[in-house]
Amino acid sequence: MLRIACPYCGERDQVEFTYGGDAASGFPALADADLDRWTDAVFIRDNPRGEHRELWQHQHGCRQWLYVVRDTVTHAIQSVVPARDASPAAGADGR
Amino acid sequence: MSEQTGRLDRGGRIDRSRPMSFVFDGRAYRGFFGDTLASALLANGVHLVGRSFKYHRPRGIYAAGVEEPNALVGLRQGGRHEPNVVATTVELFDGLEASSQHRWPSLDFDVMSVIDRFSRVFASGFYYKTFMGPFRGAWMFYEKFIRRAAGFGDPPLEPDPDRYEKGHAFCDVLVIGGGPSGLAAALAAGRSGARVVLVEDGAELGGALLSRPQGGDTDAWLASAVGELKGLPNVRLMTRTTVFGAYDNLVFGLLERVGDHLPVPAPDQPRQRYWILRARQAVLATGMLERPIVFGNNDLPGVMLASAGRSYVNRYAVIPGRSVVVFTNNDTAYGAALDLKAAGADVAVVDVRGAIGAELDRAVREAGIALHAGCAVARANGRKRVRNVEVCVFDAVRGRIGATKSRLPCDLLLVSGGWTPTLQLLGQRGAPLAYDDKRAMLIAGAVPAGYRVAGSAAGEPGVRQRVASGMRQGGAAAEACGYAPSPEPGVLPVRLPDEPAMTGIAPVAVIPDPPGAGYRKKFVDFQHDVGYDDIALALSEGYESIEHLKRYTTLGMAPDQGKTSSFNALAIAAQMLGRPIAAVGTTTFRPPYRPVSIGALAGAETGLHFKPTRRSPMHDLHARNGAVFITTGLWLRPWYYPMPGESIREAYVREADAVRKSVGMVDVSSLGKIDVQGPDAAEFLNRVYTNAFDTLPVGRARYGVMLRPDGIVIDDGTTSRLAEHHYFMTTTTAGAGAVMTFLEYLLQTAWPDLKVQVTSVTSQWAAIAVAGPRSRDLIASLVRDVDMENAAFPFMGVRQGHLGAIPVRLLRISFSGEMAYEIYAPAGCGETLWRAISDAGPAFDLVPYGIEALGALRIEKGHVAGAEIDGRTTLADMGLARMASKKKPFIGSALMQREGLLDAHRPQLVGLESASGDMALRAGAILCEPGRHQGHGIGFVSSVTYSPALGRHVALGFVSRGLSREGDVIDAVFPLRGEVTPVRVRSAHFVDPEGRRLNA
């Protein structure tokens, strides 16, 4: 079981969190009607061996979405920051 | 009752003042407190304890601990029956009942042992080749026979009457193993102030020290170490507890056997407790297990590990044989030889090595033990017990064997093929093992961060070294947690004896057959009956990878997980392949190290406690009013309110009828409710709903639909604008959690710039829908501060006011198609609110209704619900295409334009009714063109009901191009029951399609 250090609550068990998927690509702008870009963002995922950027929600805690960098081989977590403070790659603006 | 013929008069760690009686296979025996079931059986001269899994060969007790491969028994009766219990780990209690397994009709005479004669037929890969190959059909025929013949034990058929618990624990240093190195590690860490948990599998601390003769220096050390540990408040000692799993981030799964050593658990105690323990550092002081040597008939009862022989004689005062041959490739077995000799047995040693150390040699001679150096046991003879062994001259270096030199008579053959450190937990973490040539053992390679290995698990040879290693690793672990090392880290409470080092070994795993002999019964994995020949066969067929070899032969895949067999299989494969052991590699280790009962993993989360139950604020009131409840998701909701003698059908028809004719009230508190506030609230809702919400005036509500980013509908509901920057959203009961999470996701990841807060207020508000032509009059009689007139408070209007003294939000919205209001009040006022409306009801012919009537009313209106919003349907599929705004983008607006989602042949929502007579329809039925009942058909039935308004059965469903097929008759097919019902396609709006009733 992973132990995830929530920036708001401290280190907690994985069971308090919900995996929220790949964080490498955010959504295109909402007004962007380009099917390919949306298809990429919604369906296409890398499956890296090693460092992986991903989202977790502290669902049974502060309910904050977190941006986590985790190694897919060792499961070691390198960093956990609030998703709203993460790099632009975590999400695009909606316009 | 028989005598304990194998019991010594004195010694051992048993309590002779506490005799215990027990029953094995219907016969009564006696033992003592401190015995295991295995030691008590041996004390009574019982060696034959089971039949083997595949060939039904007679098997005896082979070990004295957790590694035991043969002595699996069924324990207890009825609901407490447990199969596959390892007899060497069962603490004897008075009245214990056990039975042998894999035999019929009796252990002594087993019909299936005939398989042994035809064992060629059942060779490795037999199942695979016979049943997965071209004759796969054979499996269907033989499966029952084979499963009965080869099953592992019998499961209990009654519910388990015992309780189980789950616990959570934390510590700085977890020490796994209560032997000399574990105790030392706990002492070193404990003295420095670290929070220590020491976990020991057995009932007693001491590990291998308990198998040494009593009363020596090691016992004094043990007493002093345990005494000091018990006095440290920061050290927790957990006996009868197994660490069965090592997970990420130093999280461990522990199984504490609280009541397994008792006939039934103590009244206030669970039987077992599953602990989830988080440590900061872990010290593996898990010891090591002795390995067998593979030779002919090496599975005969009376053949046993040397360490087990030593354990039985010293710990349990049981002499498992009077005429003993010790067969070894290493020094450690001499400890057993000397102790058995001292206990009065005749002992001879057969050692594959040409010579042994001078000190050991002298000890053997002084004890009067005959030594056959440079020899090997090629085969054991006997039927249900070993009678003699064939000894041959053996060259351990070249692996060459001579003809049989002599037959040594014996009733016990102790075997030692060397030792394997217990590193399964490291293996579970993916840590590599390294082969150490000198010690002929697999030791830890790179140790993962946070882990340390101490004592014999690290290959340390003697007690002194093991204690010192424990001290070192325990101290270092505490230091890594930030504790200063204890002032005198290396000091032991009591001096330990100097002992001759027992480190010599010749790495021999298998004895070749003597010239001219061909012994086929040379077992590597006793528990799964995998032999030397099976490994040879697998390799010859190309299964050379150790992982493939394992799967092909099933070696190491039995409940014991290959504790005594894995290493030998590896060594044999390496030898056959002509590769070094290191190059062959090891198989993956996975939890659990020992079997864990499902009961322990479930803990108290069974039955009603499996999931939480959510109740509305008015639940108790409904119960008092005679409601029948139904579970929907986590919620317990009123299903219907039967009058005396009414059936469910009669009740809900009456309830729905009242809604259409007068007025009804229903508890809708389970609806998801989300408070949306902030300057960007309007913009936010515009993005998440397919329709516009910025244009919604304050004081109005609007029906909204949300899509997933992929263009599929996720949920629907009504959202009200309470103020410029304040909206009140409702979701479906089932969708509440997912919608909340989705909104948080969007706000925190995609649009952190939006100034919006969302808060789940589902539990904060009680909600009642009042529906029917007289709903307005009823509410107007109770609400004084809101103008209820149609013009002042039109359909989709929202007002805040008071119902009596209760502050309420009134929404004029409808799910039933009737004029209706939803009334929201603080949850604590829920009961008062229900009572107030209910008390005013008689004058308006008010009837409470449940969700059966609610469902019927919405189906009559063609409103979609969970059965239609099933994660596969689009707006257009449900006839809601007009809900998609063309003026603004929204989540899903791009991908709802995908080709597949625009396909004109997609199933569309329609109404359905029986085409001949009034037949009930089935949800889930497949819709097909008449007579063409193939494949997926052209759609399916989603919701069904008997319509009280129409007086006949109706349904909603999806039909390819359904909107253009009104009037067509198609078939509703339900293959599970062989039913075909012709149905007519029609509009989904069965009642009041113009919606006149809403706006009245």
Ligand SMILES: [Zn+2]
């Ligand atoms: Zn948190």
